[in-house]
Amino acid sequence: SILMNERVFNEYRRDGFVVMDGLLSPQECDQLRQRMAEIVDEMDVPDHCRITFSTDHDEQLKEQGNADYFITSGDKIRFFFEKGVFDDKGEFIVPKQRSINKIGHALHAYEPLYKKVTHSPKVQGIAKKLGLVSPVILQGMYIFKQPGIGGEVTPHQDATFLYTEPLGRVMGLWIALEDATVNNGCLWFIPGSHNSGITRRMVRTHKGTLPLTDFVGREQQYDEDKFVAVPVKKGGVVLIHGEVVHRSAVNTSDDSRHVYTFHLMEAQDTRWSADNWLQPSEELPFPPLYTK
DSSP states (O other): OOSOOHHHHHHHHHHSEEEESOSSOHHHHHHHHHHHHHHHHHOOOOGGGGOOOSSHHHHHHHHHHHHHHHHTOTTSEEEEEOTTOBOTTSOBSSOGGGSEEEEEEBHHHHOHHHHHHHTOHHHHHHHHHTTOSSEEEEEEEEEOOOTTTOOOEEEEOGGGTSOEESSSOEEEEEEESSOBOTTTTOEEEOTTGGGSOOSEEEEEOOTTOSSSEEEEEOOOOOOGGGOEEEOBOTTOEEEEETTOOEEEOOOOSSSOOOEEEEEEEEOTTOEEOTTSSOOOOSSOOOOBSOOO
């Protein structure tokens, strides 16, 4: 059974991550991908992506538009594109389906199929097995990792972006909707790196200043040799501790690497930082994972 035997549980605590096969069936993966293809087909390209460059002022407007669009996406379903997919008039120069980097950050709340997976008995069982008392869902997103252009994700810790006091209250679930391999950009981790805290945070800046977010603290340099590749079969999930260091390489292959990923926080005795980019809203407070 997927529900964690002690070995899996201990591996997560020791390494800061663990892979579990078979969270979703191949059919469930295909349904999620099919629904996402429909969402992309129906998508209107956001206005700020269509701002054409002619002056520095346009450049600033575009940057402001990008920043606003991102920072207010926590309770919406929004589209984030790979670099270089628009011409200078804001028209696609690659096929629409191939243009997107990710869609987020409230898929878990507003898309029925994604909501069902997020709150599935298996996911609730994993959280219970890990001892989570009142987990809430922070964000849900779909990552495409497009063939040939799916960008690199540099080494990071999720708690840099999703900071809590105390630390250690955030966990990502990263579900492979097709095989994630070394060739198409699977995750790489430094085992045991979740025990050293974090060295920097991304925080909201003062109102009225650009950029809307900034980093405080120092960027850590990591030894390349310490990373291990973590391939995942279609339907498998990686549990990711909020402080484990991980990255993924550019997808240089001809295959995409679609993923649905969401983050949980143990809300009991935890303070979510008001400086985080992501904030609950009146429309969407962070929803409890456990359904009655």
